[in-house]
Amino acid sequence: MRRTLAAAAVLVGLGAGGAGAQDSVLIADVIELSGGGATVGTNWKNGVDLAASRINAEGGILGRKVVVEHYDTQSNPAVSKAVLQKALDEDPFVVLGPIYSSSTKVNMVVTQRAEVPQIVGSEASDITEQGNPWVFRTSFGQAAGMPKLANYMRDGLGARTVDIVWVNNDFGKGGRDAMVAELEKRGIEVGADLSTEVQQVDFAPDVVQVRNSGADAVFVYLHEEESARFLKELRKQGYERPVIGETTLMNQKVIDLAGEAVEGVRGHVGLSADAPLESVAAMAEAYEKAFGAKTDHNGIKGYIALHIVKEIAERTGGFDRAAFGEALRGATITTADEPGVLMDVTFDEKGDIDRESFLVEVENGQQVITEVLPKLGG
Amino acid sequence: MMLRALLVAAGLAVLVLLPLGLKSYGIYLLSLWALNTVAAMGLNLTVGQAGQVSLAQAAFVAIGAYTAALLAPLGLGFWLALPLAVGVAFAVGLVVGFPALRVQHHHLAFVTLGFNALVILVLRNEEWLTGGTYGISGIERPDILGFSTFGALPFYYLCLGVLGAASLAMWWLLRSPWGRAFAGLRDNPLRAASLGVDVRAYTLLAFAIGSAYGGLSGAFLGPLVEYVDPTPFGLETSLALLLMVVVGGAGSFWGPFLGAALVTLLPEWLRVAEGFYLMLYALLVMVLMILCPSGLMGVLERLAGRLRRAS
Amino acid sequence: MDQFLQLLVAGLATGAVYALAAMGFTLLWQTAGTINFAQGEFVMLPAFLMLGWMSLGGLEPWPAFALTVLCSLLLLGLAFKRALADPLMRHDVLTMVIATIALGLFLKESVKELWSNEAQPFPDLLPVGSLQLGGVVLSLRDIVVFLAAAGLALGLQLFLARTRTGRSMQAVAQNREVARIVGIDVPRMVLLTFLVNALLVSVAALLVTPVYLAKFDLGESLGLMAFIAAIVGGFNQTRGALVGGLLVGLLDNFSAAYLSAAYRNAFPLLLLVVIILLRPQGLLGRAEERQV
Numbered sequence: 001m002r003r004t005l006a007a008a009a010v011l012v013g014l015g016a017g018g019a020g021a022q023d024s025v026l027i028a029d030v031i032e033l034s035g036g037g038a039t040v041g042t043n044w045k046n047g048v049d050l051a052a053s054r055i056n057a058e059g060g061i062l063g064r065k066v067v068v069e070h071y072d073t074q075s076n077p078a079v080s081k082a083v084l085q086k087a088l089d090e091d092p093f094v095v096l097g098p099i100y101s102s103s104t105k106v107n108m109v110v111t112q113r114a115e116v117p118q119i120v121g122s123e124a125s126d127i128t129e130q131g132n133p134w135v136f137r138t139s140f141g142q143a144a145g146m147p148k149l150a151n152y153m154r155d156g157l158g159a160r161t162v163d164i165v166w167v168n169n170d171f172g173k174g175g176r177d178a179m180v181a182e183l184e185k186r187g188i189e190v191g192a193d194l195s196t197e198v199q200q201v202d203f204a205p206d207v208v209q210v211r212n213s214g215a216d217a218v219f220v221y222l223h224e225e226e227s228a229r230f231l232k233e234l235r236k237q238g239y240e241r242p243v244i245g246e247t248t249l250m251n252q253k254v255i256d257l258a259g260e261a262v263e264g265v266r267g268h269v270g271l272s273a274d275a276p277l278e279s280v281a282a283m284a285e286a287y288e289k290a291f292g293a294k295t296d297h298n299g300i301k302g303y304i305a306l307h308i309v310k311e312i313a314e315r316t317g318g319f320d321r322a323a324f325g326e327a328l329r330g331a332t333i334t335t336a337d338e339p340g341v342l343m344d345v346t347f348d349e350k351g352d353i354d355r356e357s358f359l360v361e362v363e364n365g366q367q368v369i370t371e372v373l374p375k376l377g378g
Numbered sequence: 379m380m381l382r383a384l385l386v387a388a389g390l391a392v393l394v395l396l397p398l399g400l401k402s403y404g405i406y407l408l409s410l411w412a413l414n415t416v417a418a419m420g421l422n423l424t425v426g427q428a429g430q431v432s433l434a435q436a437a438f439v440a441i442g443a444y445t446a447a448l449l450a451p452l453g454l455g456f457w458l459a460l461p462l463a464v465g466v467a468f469a470v471g472l473v474v475g476f477p478a479l480r481v482q483h484h485h486l487a488f489v490t491l492g493f494n495a496l497v498i499l500v501l502r503n504e505e506w507l508t509g510g511t512y513g514i515s516g517i518e519r520p521d522i523l524g525f526s527t528f529g530a531l532p533f534y535y536l537c538l539g540v541l542g543a544a545s546l547a548m549w550w551l552l553r554s555p556w557g558r559a560f561a562g563l564r565d566n567p568l569r570a571a572s573l574g575v576d577v578r579a580y581t582l583l584a585f586a587i588g589s590a591y592g593g594l595s596g597a598f599l600g601p602l603v604e605y606v607d608p609t610p611f612g613l614e615t616s617l618a619l620l621l622m623v624v625v626g627g628a629g630s631f632w633g634p635f636l637g638a639a640l641v642t643l644l645p646e647w648l649r650v651a652e653g654f655y656l657m658l659y660a661l662l663v664m665v666l667m668i669l670c671p672s673g674l675m676g677v678l679e680r681l682a683g684r685l686r687r688a689s
Numbered sequence: 690m691d692q693f694l695q696l697l698v699a700g701l702a703t704g705a706v707y708a709l710a711a712m713g714f715t716l717l718w719q720t721a722g723t724i725n726f727a728q729g730e731f732v733m734l735p736a737f738l739m740l741g742w743m744s745l746g747g748l749e750p751w752p753a754f755a756l757t758v759l760c761s762l763l764l765l766g767l768a769f770k771r772a773l774a775d776p777l778m779r780h781d782v783l784t785m786v787i788a789t790i791a792l793g794l795f796l797k798e799s800v801k802e803l804w805s806n807e808a809q810p811f812p813d814l815l816p817v818g819s820l821q822l823g824g825v826v827l828s829l830r831d832i833v834v835f836l837a838a839a840g841l842a843l844g845l846q847l848f849l850a851r852t853r854t855g856r857s858m859q860a861v862a863q864n865r866e867v868a869r870i871v872g873i874d875v876p877r878m879v880l881l882t883f884l885v886n887a888l889l890v891s892v893a894a895l896l897v898t899p900v901y902l903a904k905f906d907l908g909e910s911l912g913l914m915a916f917i918a919a920i921v922g923g924f925n926q927t928r929g930a931l932v933g934g935l936l937v938g939l940l941d942n943f944s945a946a947y948l949s950a951a952y953r954n955a956f957p958l959l960l961l962v963v964i965i966l967l968r969p970q971g972l973l974g975r976a977e978e979r980q981v
Contacts, residue, residue: 038806077513078603078610082410085530086403105515106605126512168502168951170511170607195503195951201901201910204699204831205945205953212692225808225902232900236828237695238819257810257902431783477966485965487786488920491913492958503951617790624787654802660795667788668776 024065025319027052027309028087029302030107031097031121035075036169036198039224039253040099040298044121045070046291047302048096050283051340053290061310062318068306073098077106088114093319096305097121099298101170108135117325119305121298124174128350134325136351138301138308140270142178144352145246148373149219149268150182152359157242159216163192165206165230166221172196175221175246191215200226203233210239217242220249224296228257235261242266250360250367252294259365266361266370271297271343274367275358279335279342300342307340308333346375390542397534405530409602411642412537413595416544418622418634420591423548425620426629427560428584429567430479434490435619437497438467438589440611442596444501447514447606456520460597467593471586479581494616501608513607517600533602540598544591551587552631560584564629625663627675636674694825696942702831704938705838709893710915711922711930712842713886719862719925720882723774724785727793728890729912735761735894736903737800740809750812758891766887770880793912801905813899834896841892842931845885849927858882862925914941917961923974932973936960 029048032041052066060066071087073080080103087095088110094117098104101124108127111118112134119136120127125143127135153159162183166176172195180190192213194206207230210218220243222230227249234243235258245267248254252273255262269275273284273295283303287295311333316323332346346354359371397405421435442463449459478489501508508514519527520536527533551557559580562570571577600606618641626637644659670676710728717723725731738760742753773792777785815834820827849855860868861878869875893911901907914937922933937957944956964971 034801034806039808042806076610077605077607078599081603081605082403082406085406089401089403102511102513102607102609105513106603109515109604168511169609170513173511197954199906199909201897201907202703202941204703205696205942206950208692208695208699208942209946209950211695225904228808229900229902236819236830236900238826238828253807257808259810425783431786480966480969485920485969488916489962489965492962495958496955499952499955621787621790624783628783654798656798657795657802660791660798663791664773664788664795667780667784667791668773671780671784 024067025061025313026090026092027066027068027094027096027306028084028090028092029068029070029096030073030080030084030087030103031070031302032075032100032103033070033072035073036223037073037075037098037100040121040296041073041075041097043296043299044097044099044302046287047295047299047304048306050287050290050299051303051306054286054340055306055310061313064319066306066310068096073100073103075100075103077102081106081110084110088116092116093313093321094119094309094324096302096309101127101174104135105170108132111135115321117321117328119308121301121305122171124170125178126174128352132351133329136308136328136347137353138305139247139297139353140357141352142175142246144354144376145268145270145357146175146178146182148357148359149244149246150179150186150188152266152268153183153217153219153244154186154188156359157217157244159188159242161189161191161213161215162244163194163210163213163215163218164190164221165192165194165196165210165218167198167200167223167226168195169198171223172221179219179221196222196226196230198223198226201229203230204237206230207233207237207239210234211237215241217244219244219246221246222248224248224251224253225257227251227254228261231258231261231265247271247297250362251296252367253296255362255365255367256294262362262365264362266359268373269297269358269360269367270355271300272358272360272367272369273297273300274360274369275343276369276372277343279339283342304341304345307338308345310340311338393538394535397531402530405534406602407642409530409534409537411638412534412541413599413602414619414622414642415541415634415638417592417595418619418626418638419544419548420588420595421619422588422623422626422628422630422634423551423560423584423591424588425623426633427552427557427564428581428588429564430581430585431487431620432490432585432588433487433613433616433620434474434494434497435588435592436611436613436615437494438471438592439596439599439615439619440497440501440606440608441467441470442593443600443606443611444508444514444596445593446597447517447600448507450518450520456518456601460594463597464590464593467596468586468590471589472582475582475585475589479578479585491613491616494611494613498608498612501611509607511607513605514600515605517604517606519601519604527601537598537602540594544594548591549631556580556583621663624671625666625673627673630673630675633673633675640674691825692946694822695827696946697939698827698831698835700939700942701935702828702834702838702938703941704918704935705835705842706893706897706934707911707914707918707938708842708931708934709838709889709896710911711918711934712845712927713889714915714919715922715924715927715930716858716862716882717886718919719927720858721770721774721879722778724782724789725886726786726789727796727912728915729908729910730793730796731765731886731890731908732893732897732911733800733903733905733908734765734796735891736811736898736907737804738764739894740804740811740903743812750814754814754891754895757894758888761887761891762884764887765890766884767880769887770883774883793908797905797908804905806905808902808904811898811903814895815899830900838893838896839931839935841889842934845889846928846931854878854881914938914957917957920971921960921964923971925975926971926973929971929973933971936972 052068071083084107099121101122104120104122112132117134123142125141166172192209243265247269312328316327333341334344343355354375357373358369360367424432445463445466446459450456527536559575622637622641626633714728735757739753739757742748742756816829818829820829857873858878918933918937919930923929945953
């Protein structure tokens with residue numbers, strides 16, 4: 001009896017699906033919709049949905065309707081593997097997501113085995129270092145972003161010592177390790193080196209240390225909400241030296257949450273809803289209209305990811321996964337090819353992405369671009 | 379007795395045949411259920427038999443998972459690392475249990491909760507040993523007598539085998555004089571003490587054996603996911619395991635099977651309710667606790683009792 | 690020295706808020722025998738009630754807060770007692786633990802589904818800025834938070850010790866039977882305890898949410914710290930909860946700065962373990978008479 005109950009539960013759970021019909025193409029989106037990554041994941045999901053509705057309004061991909069199924073990883077690697085299995089059982093053309101690097105590292109092995117291309121939102125350096133030909137990024141890896149920032153701290157700020165505040169998970173640790181290496185190369189010392197928790201709410205002791213460290217600037221590498229709390233605490237304790245971040249710190253969500261406290265924060269943004277480009281502004285506007293909230297870079301990443309799928313599928317003229325992977329490696333997609341990629345992008349052989357990026361500063365609650373940095377590859 | 383044996387045989391047949399009709403996700407869930415049941419069964423010994431609230435079972439699962447994942451590649455192979463993983467969990471259980479069992483009930487819950495949090499911090503911060511937040515990837519699934527358990531189905535049967543062996547061992551343990559002493563302990567500690575049962579020694583043993591079951595579950599969890607990192611072993615998992623025990627029916631032999639099925643599979647069941655499923659789930663647990671704190675097995679027994687009277 | 694003073698002030702401010710939650714927790718345990726594992730979520734909910742009154746009801750912060758307190762009294766005080774605590778009183782502690790864990794999950798998920806899974810900004814009714822004190826810069830906000838929380842805690846202490854109602858509540862906490870025999874209205878005192886707890890968590894929410902931000906998981910670490918504070922101070926003494934809260938807040942801040950940021954969360958837990966092993970009744974507690 002008990003066992004049959006359990007069995008029934010499993011069978012019911014598997015009842016859904018079967019979207020493999022000839023007139024549609026299934027895209028699986030395995031993404032953080034709850035847990036610590038819910039904020040970033042929801043943005044990504046909305047971006048993907050927005051892209052899907054646009055692509056479908058214009059006739060789909062090669063005449064087929066795009067069907068996106070979202071699967072919640074709960075920000076947990078083991079769950080992400082489970083739901084990815086589930087997604088793969090439905091035979092999707094491409095897998096999108098996740099964003100959390102730990103989940104990506106579990107998942108990319110599974111998609112590689114199943115020979116399904118996967119376009120991820122993660123930034124940890126080692127994802128593209130493992131020779132997996134099926135995994136592609138939508139944003140800079142940390143190895144690409146940190147050198148640009150370290151240059152800015154040396155040349156723009158003339159900093160000799162920099163404090164680092166980072167979140168102790170693989171995202172934060174990866175960023176911190178990458179930054180420390182870059183600072184060392186440039187002869188900049190690391191002052192206070194503070195690890196903090198995901199979902200930490202009280203940053204008073206961390207800020208006290210940063211305040212008293214005597215360093216020339218502080219580099220903050222936290223998730224959105226923790227960034228907002230940290231900045232509020234900085235403001236509360238009257239910190240006045242430069243505050244530097246990479247992408248998340250100047251994020252719209254942080255600006256909404258921390259208000260005043262974000263003023264004057266500077267940093268490097270790989271993708272930004274405030275990029276001085278018409279394409280990005282139009283996408284951000286459509287996003288806000290559709291979801292009643294402003295997008296952050298993750299929303300843009302999701303939006304671009306699906307458009308990359310469309311462009312490459314059209315280049316290969318079909319839905320062959322091996323051909324898709326082949327065509328995406330080394331590909332350059334310009335906005336003339338496919339306006340939905342928003343900015344010209346180039347993929348290298350490892351699956352890393354290259355595009356222009358920005359140095360920004362927050363003024364009056366807006367990201368203001370202070371400098372446009374060219375592609376790394378020239 | 380006859381009927382019970384028939385039921386067990388039928389259940390076993392279902393568990394063996396069911397995955398043949400499932401896709402890899404369903405098989406993965408069933409494997410997860412089997413391992414969760416093993417961990418919950420261990421906790422059930424602590425909670426149900428020894429009457430102690432432990433919120434650290436996930437930490438013991440972590441200890442098993444990490445020990446096996448770290449030792450297996452060092453030339454030991456999985457099958458030598460396995461008993462070590464179980465042994466380490468047992469030993470740590472003894473070390474933690476010894477002082478912790480001086481205090482009881484809600485205090486023990488907090489001590490074990492603290493221990494769970496400490497284990498997570500160590501796993502995350504001692505990168506030289508545990509891989510830190512990056513975790514350990516590429517954990518291999520073991521071979522049995524030259525047969526690879528790499529595929530979803532063979533690995534499921536391995537998990538089912540582990541569950542079977544763990545259940546038999548537990549069954550034997552509870553039938554043994556020791557097991558009877560455990561039961562006596564739960565029902566009336568004062569009486570047990572006056573009969574010469576060393577209450578502390580038995581409680582400690584129950585706690586350590588329960589921890590070893592956690593370690594056993596963990597040793598196979600690593601190969602199932604093919605990756606370990608600290609996040610899945612947090613307090614939420616310890617709470618979920620405790621829920622499995624209590625919802626199933628603390629102290630009942632079949633309770634963990636049912637509780638683990640419910641906690642592992644209910645989210646699938648309630649998927650129609652989408653984001654609301656955890657709300658529904660929490661509500662169900664509260665109602666169950668108010669109406670029938672002896673859990674689902676209690677509900678089933680009541681139903682069975684009513685049927686018997688009716689016939 | 691600067692650093693020490695700043696940490697001291699920040700730690701006292703954090704600790705005073707822990708103390709508020711811990712006192713409510715302790716009162717519930719003493720008077721009503723209710724162990725509330727959802728105490729952290731009890732702090733989270735009023736924050737969203739207040740946001741609700743402001744955004745949906747269009748109210749100014751202070752009137753919204755007044756209505757929030759009222760709602761808290763009804764929901765977290767009265768309804769919690771009637772719907773969950775009373776029926777559970779018949780069962781053992783384990784049942785209560787599981788049920789309130791489920792309640793915490795229910796509150797979190799409700800807020801997440803019905804409001805948002807993202808953090809929300811929260812109005813700050815307290816002064817921002819800093820105070821120059823002989824060369825040391827201290828956060829004005831921290832000082833105000835500390836004074837408000839500690840003031841409320843001391844006020845409650847006086848209420849319990851000096852007023853007739855307060856003393857009746859304590860009598861119920863100490864021995865229900867005796868209290869009934871000497872003519873105290875026990876059910877009324879128990880209800881009052883639940884209401885006091887609801888008030889304490891509402892104030893705690895008002896004090897912490899502007900910096901912690903309103904989010905469904907706001908109460909997780911706060912709840913844990915409140916438990917630790919309650920046990921460290923003495924599970925059967927409201928005074929103990931006050932001392933425990935301040936101690937835990939200070940320990941948390943000083944250990945993060947001077948010992949190890951990475952192991953920051955471990956120190957309050959270690960303190961908890963040491964206290965439980967060496968002095969299970971807590972720093973100020975009496976040895977437990979009640980066998981649970």
